[in-house]
Amino acid sequence: MKILVPVKRVVDYNVKVRVKPDGSDVDLANVKMSMNPFDEIAVEQAVRLKEAGVASEVVVVSAGVANCQETLRTAMATGADRGILIQTDGELQPLAVARLLKAVCEKEQPQIVFCGKQAIDDDANQTGQMLAGLLNWPQATFVSKVAVAGDQATVTREIDSGLETVEVRLPAVLTADLRLNEPRYATLPNIMKAKKKPLETLTPAALGVDVTARLKTLKVAEPAKRTAGIKVADAADLVLKLKTEAKVI
Amino acid sequence: MSEYYAPLRDMQFVLKELAGLDAVAQLPGCEEATPDLVDAVLEEAARFALEVLSPLNYPGDQEGATWHDKAVTMPAGFKEAYKLFVESGWAALASEPEWGGQGLPKVVAAAVGEMWKAANHAFSLCPLLTTGAIEALVLSGSEELKKTYLEKMVSGEWTGTMNLTEPNAGSDLAAVRTRAEPQPDGSYKIYGQKIFITYGDHDMVENIVHLVLARTPNAPEGVKGISLFVVPKFLVNADGSLGARNDAWCVSIEHKLGIHASPTAIMAFGDHSGAIGHLVGEENRGLEYMFIMMNAARFGVGLEGVAVCERAYQRARDYARERIQCTDIGVRGGPKVPIIAHPDVRRMLMTMKAYAEATRALAYVVAAAHDAAMRHPDEGERKANQAFVDLMIPVVKGWSTETGVMVASLGVQVHGGMGYVEETGAAQHLRDAQISTIYEGTTGIQANDLIGRKIARESGSTLKVVIEAMRALDADLAQQAGGHFVAIRNRLRTGVDALAAAGGWLVATYGSDVRAAAAGAVPFLKLLGTVAGGWLMARAALAAQARIAAGDSDPFFVAKIGTARFYADHILSQAPGLASTVTDGAEGVMALPEDMF
Numbered sequence: 001m002k003i004l005v006p007v008k009r010v011v012d013y014n015v016k017v018r019v020k021p022d023g024s025d026v027d028l029a030n031v032k033m034s035m036n037p038f039d040e041i042a043v044e045q046a047v048r049l050k051e052a053g054v055a056s057e058v059v060v061v062s063a064g065v066a067n068c069q070e071t072l073r074t075a076m077a078t079g080a081d082r083g084i085l086i087q088t089d090g091e092l093q094p095l096a097v098a099r100l101l102k103a104v105c106e107k108e109q110p111q112i113v114f115c116g117k118q119a120i121d122d123d124a125n126q127t128g129q130m131l132a133g134l135l136n137w138p139q140a141t142f143v144s145k146v147a148v149a150g151d152q153a154t155v156t157r158e159i160d161s162g163l164e165t166v167e168v169r170l171p172a173v174l175t176a177d178l179r180l181n182e183p184r185y186a187t188l189p190n191i192m193k194a195k196k197k198p199l200e201t202l203t204p205a206a207l208g209v210d211v212t213a214r215l216k217t218l219k220v221a222e223p224a225k226r227t228a229g230i231k232v233a234d235a236a237d238l239v240l241k242l243k244t245e246a247k248v249i
Numbered sequence: 250m251s252e253y254y255a256p257l258r259d260m261q262f263v264l265k266e267l268a269g270l271d272a273v274a275q276l277p278g279c280e281e282a283t284p285d286l287v288d289a290v291l292e293e294a295a296r297f298a299l300e301v302l303s304p305l306n307y308p309g310d311q312e313g314a315t316w317h318d319k320a321v322t323m324p325a326g327f328k329e330a331y332k333l334f335v336e337s338g339w340a341a342l343a344s345e346p347e348w349g350g351q352g353l354p355k356v357v358a359a360a361v362g363e364m365w366k367a368a369n370h371a372f373s374l375c376p377l378l379t380t381g382a383i384e385a386l387v388l389s390g391s392e393e394l395k396k397t398y399l400e401k402m403v404s405g406e407w408t409g410t411m412n413l414t415e416p417n418a419g420s421d422l423a424a425v426r427t428r429a430e431p432q433p434d435g436s437y438k439i440y441g442q443k444i445f446i447t448y449g450d451h452d453m454v455e456n457i458v459h460l461v462l463a464r465t466p467n468a469p470e471g472v473k474g475i476s477l478f479v480v481p482k483f484l485v486n487a488d489g490s491l492g493a494r495n496d497a498w499c500v501s502i503e504h505k506l507g508i509h510a511s512p513t514a515i516m517a518f519g520d521h522s523g524a525i526g527h528l529v530g531e532e533n534r535g536l537e538y539m540f541i542m543m544n545a546a547r548f549g550v551g552l553e554g555v556a557v558c559e560r561a562y563q564r565a566r567d568y569a570r571e572r573i574q575c576t577d578i579g580v581r582g583g584p585k586v587p588i589i590a591h592p593d594v595r596r597m598l599m600t601m602k603a604y605a606e607a608t609r610a611l612a613y614v615v616a617a618a619h620d621a622a623m624r625h626p627d628e629g630e631r632k633a634n635q636a637f638v639d640l641m642i643p644v645v646k647g648w649s650t651e652t653g654v655m656v657a658s659l660g661v662q663v664h665g666g667m668g669y670v671e672e673t674g675a676a677q678h679l680r681d682a683q684i685s686t687i688y689e690g691t692t693g694i695q696a697n698d699l700i701g702r703k704i705a706r707e708s709g710s711t712l713k714v715v716i717e718a719m720r721a722l723d724a725d726l727a728q729q730a731g732g733h734f735v736a737i738r739n740r741l742r743t744g745v746d747a748l749a750a751a752g753g754w755l756v757a758t759y760g761s762d763v764r765a766a767a768a769g770a771v772p773f774l775k776l777l778g779t780v781a782g783g784w785l786m787a788r789a790a791l792a793a794q795a796r797i798a799a800g801d802s803d804p805f806f807v808a809k810i811g812t813a814r815f816y817a818d819h820i821l822s823q824a825p826g827l828a829s830t831v832t833d834g835a836e837g838v839m840a841l842p843e844d845m846f
Contacts, residue, residue, distance in 0.1 A: 014254070029802060029803075030802070030803040030804065030805065032257075069285075070285070070288070070289070073285070073289055074289065074292075074293075077289065077293070185293065185296065185297055185301075185333065185337050186293045186337075187336065187337045187338040188290065188293075188337060188338035188339055188341070188342060188351055189338045189351065190338075191286070191289050191290055191293055192281060192286065192290075192351060194289070195281075195283075195285070195286050195289075
């Protein structure tokens with residue numbers, strides 16, 4: 001069984017992001033970039049499924065600039081077998097990425113596409129769902145536990161009211177939540193081996209996908225600065241203020 | 250408490266622009282060290298340093314290694330961290346592939362090693378000592394010894410120690426008294442006590458391989474009668490499994506100023522039945538073998554100086570950004586500002602940053618020269634690089650570690666009173682830094698090695714080559730626009746002139762008045778470090794300027810030029826003073842007879 005894991009190159013979670021002075025976007029110049037942490041979790045789970053003998057191959061795929069190769073190498077250093085880069089310099093929105101992934105799925109025929117539940121840059125939380133829709137495959141999002149048997153995956157999902165366990169027929173799209181696993185550290189020998197693993201470069205045009213943006217960003221702004229807090233006299237005062245001033249209850 | 254973030258941007262810059270990583274990757278056996286691979290290695294090492302080693306630094310210091318019933322227990326978390334360190338393959342980074350190492354160049358090992366040291370000095374000593382023991386075995390051990398020990402030591406499954414010092418044999422190893430008695434089966438029985446044995450015992454691995462200096466029965470007096478022995482904690486059976494417990498015991502550990510998590514053992518060999526040891530190489534050549542690997546060990550300790558500069562700087566910078574105190578100087582009634590706004594705090598932070606970058610540049614350049622000295626296909630290149638390495642090792646060791654203490658002290662100062670209490674972590678860096686100026690040869694020993702073996706013995710010929718390289722930069726600097734480059738150029742010229750004058754004086758004086766030369770040895774070592782640092786900061790500024798001219802907007806390059814400017818006016822400017830101390834200072838040093846003290 002083949003597992004495809006899409007990985008996104010995003011601003012490193014340690015970086016304090018800044019907005020460009022013209023308010024058009026987040027400033028990415030000279031900022032440290034890393035693999036989206038939810039995608040790291042998805043890679044880890046795919047590798048564990050391979051180590052458990054469930055999967056036979058883990059393929060990682062990334063769409064974006066040439067530097068996404070580094071992200072793919074990182075994934076290969078933790079156990080993925082090969083990488084596919086869909087190289088493009090323009091803005092990529094979730095629908096475009098889902099279409100690119102659909103094209104890759106048609107080519108690669110994976111049984112599971114294991115996405116991160118969302119990327120920490122735009123927090124869209126859409127790509128996995130859109131991909132399942134485009135492929136007309138079952139989907140199970142926010143996965144915190146997974147077991148695969150035959151052409152069936154039993155999946156525990158983290159939902160607002162607790163945990164939900166569902167079964168999905170494969171092929172399916174799964175999206176990883178935070179508590180699914182703790183990704184391993186890449187070992188030095190594997191970092192060195194990753195360099196020699198195959199990495200194929202494609203383009204959106206070669207896949208026949210139009211990646212033109214459908215959404216227009218009007219403005220990007222910093223969150224409002226937090227103001228100093230106040231002391232409340234008692235619980236009743238707190239409830240009153242939450243009701244009448246903050247208007248959150 | 251702030252954690253350690255490896256300065257990847259500066260490390261990559263120094264590797265590429267100053268140490269010539271591309272050229273290193275051309276050397277036979279270094280082909281794997283391509284820039285993208287090195288970046289990937291550094292990134293993962295940085296993550297390991299940040300997430301695994303750095304969080305153990307403060308608690309390790311507070312809890313410390315403990316001793317009970319002839320055995321050492323490491324502070325909580327160290328055993329697990331070490332296991333992960335070994336499993337991740339970091340221990341084997343630079344060792345020979347023949348024994349399971351990854352064979353990466355020294356210059357890459359230097360950058361990765363700096364991270365371990367900065368994240369957790371006490372932890373990093375265990376792999377450092379093991380590496381030293383591995384080198385001694387690789388260079389001098391018999392095939393049988395290599396087969397028995399090397400693979401497990403290279404992987405880190407077993408650790409190594411260096412047993413040199415005895416109560417009366419510290420810097421003077423000629424006084425070693427530990428005995429080695431030959432046995433009929435070709436082994437030896439070792440009797441004696443060794444002190445200051447770093448990681449002499451601990452609970453992180455199943456076996457510890459001690460390398461011990463001792464005398465055989467009819468050995469000549471002094472340094473020519475010392476042999477080197479392998480003495481394992483557990484004897485190793487022919488099939489590689491562990492056998493009986495050897496008579497080598499940790500009878501106590503020291504209570505120290507710093508590196509509390511690093512157990513400093515007092516080792517008793519042969520108190521009961523005699524500790525079984527095996528000779529490394531030939532009898533009476535032990536010290537010679539030790540000195541072959543001494544350069545590597547001294548370089549490793551020098552990196553500790555680089556590391557503590559960076560670590561102390563990061564912590565002080567983070568604090569200075571958060572700590573709000575006073576209004577901006579010259580502003581009345583304005584808002585209170587973070588102390589990083591105050592010029593004197595800025596001066597301290599710049600001093601720390603400039604020293605971190607300059608000591609790093611020198612260390613990596615020397616490491617790259619070491620790679621070339623080992624592997625360059627051209628013999629002349631190998632020799633020239635080896636001469637440069639030999640000259641600069643005592644400087645990397647002596648200057649970087651003395652600088653580390655000073656920078657760690659500034660780190661406390663930036664924190665004010667909060668720096669003097671332990672919770673901020675600044676004090677630990679100062680306590681930990683001090684040892685680096687002492688072990689593997691004190692600063693005084695380094696300076697004597699520098700002026701005697703490395704300069705006077707060859708009439709300063711390598712020093713002259715280095716000075717010419719420094720002077721050759723002047724033409725490039727003259728072509729740059731702006732006040733920063735004018736200052737850098739002028740200070741470098743003055744500094745190099747001072748170095749040349751003091752070097753000439755040393756060569757002329759060493760033969761006729763060695764006491765006068767020795768009195769100026771440490772000031773000369775600092776002078777050479779200071780000027781070499783200025784030279785490399787100037788090269789860094791030129792490289793940064795070239796990138797800016799090519800349209801690169803990374804603020805890192807602007808900062809590099811500004812830091813080089815600061816280094817020129819605040820640090821390189823000290824060179825003439827140091828030079829005159831070298832040439833004129835001996836009178837004062839020896840002015841008082843011993844009984845006037």
